[in-house]
Amino acid sequence: MTEQPIKGPASYFPSIEKKYGRPIAEWKALVRAGYPAKHMELVAMLKNEHGLGHGHANAIVADTLAEDKG
Incomplete structure (x- = not known):
C-alpha cells in the first residue's frame, strides 16, 4: 500500500523548511504570536x-488557523 500524497497547505511544508531553514513549528509559533x-x-x-x-506565508497561516480552530 502506498502512502497518499500530502494535500492542502501542508504540501508546501517541506519546501518551506528547505528554503527558509526553519521548522514549520517555528513559523506556526510566529503566526500564533500575532x-x-x-x-x-x-x-x-x-x-x-x-x-x-x-x-508559503499563506500556507502556514491557513494551516495554523485551521489547526487552532478545530
Missing part, C-alpha cells in the same frame, strides 16, 4: 518581517 490578527495580516507579517513568499 493573534488576534486576521488571516491576511498574518500573511503580510510573514512576508514583510521574515521574507516569505506569498504562497
Whole structure:
C-alpha cells in the first residue's frame, strides 16, 4: 500500500523548511504570536518581517488557523 500524497497547505511544508531553514513549528509559533490578527495580516507579517513568499506565508497561516480552530 502506498502512502497518499500530502494535500492542502501542508504540501508546501517541506519546501518551506528547505528554503527558509526553519521548522514549520517555528513559523506556526510566529503566526500564533500575532493573534488576534486576521488571516491576511498574518500573511503580510510573514512576508514583510521574515521574507516569505506569498504562497508559503499563506500556507502556514491557513494551516495554523485551521489547526487552532478545530
